[in-house]
Amino acid sequence: MAQVGKAVAHGAVTVINAISCGFGAALGVDLKTEAIVRLTNEPGMIEGRILSDPAESTILMKKVVGRVLGHLNLQDEYGAFVETRSNIPIARGLKSSSVAANAITLASLSALGGNVDDLVAVNLGVDGAMDAKVTITGAFDDACASYFGGLVVTDNYQREILRCSEVEDYAVMIYAPAGKAYTSRSNIEGMRRIAREVKAIHKLALSGDYWVAMTINGILYSTVLGFDPSIALEALSAGAIAAGLSGTGPAVAAVVSKDHVEGVRDAWLKHDREIIQTNVNHEKACLLR
Secondary structure, eight states, X not given: OXXXXXXXXXXXXXXXXXXXXXXXXXXXXXXXXXXXXXXXXXXXXXXXXXXTOTTSOOHHHHHHHHHHHHHTTOTTTOEEEEEEEESSOTTSSSOHHHHHHHXXXXXXXXXXXXXXXXXXXXXXXXXXXXXXXXXXXXXXXXXXXXXXXXXXXXXXXXXXXXXXXXXXXXXXXXXXXXXXXXXXXXXXXXXXXXXXXXXXXXXXXXXXXXXXXXXXXXXXXXXXXXXXXXXXXHHHHTTOSEEEEOTTSSOEEEEEOGGGHHHHHHHHHTTOOEEEEEEBXXXXXXXXX
């Protein structure tokens, strides 16, 4: 048994937010979280540190490792110490919890010598996120886009991938205000009022019109959650293929062809907010040596 496991999972942004109705879609992006899990001989004791944001809660780490130990029937034999490091801002709508859950799950499995199917690993992370109450639907769409890369369209309640697509190697621009917005504290009732509309754009995504769906999703959720939709509209005016609120915000993501990157950047620079430039990711989450 390895005793120590290391893994990396990549980021994701929203195409369709599943909170309103349970149907979602997400796009993998080339941001990442790395996790290290060290086993201890103290069963029931799971501790950790988020090196890139030490003030944040470590409850997700504890719940995900607990799920993996339970799945392997090793909860009475081991405890663990977990560390993560990430370039994904936390609580901005950029799937930091789903990505961390994937990385921690894989690192835990590696440390324990456990081998499971990819979807079992994804679901262990989703279960841990549900246990930690950092997600409302389980964010199966976000977890799959992070784990597998590419664009996924899902039924989050059934935890089923309905469509998985490789997309062009677009740039992804992210407008990232400093304020945090935790999913668990967002306006759930307001989001559920737009369930019919979100189901309609989910059908668009299933048919292949995911960029149209992403933009409409952003307008719908921005309106409900009180964010300014003009940020996404500015990106579209500057040539973005799609743009909209990611998750429950406050970040806005734009899918951009390489020749329009500077135009979108210039459109957003006047707001004096952090702008992250990355790309679509197609790599799976994996173990690290």
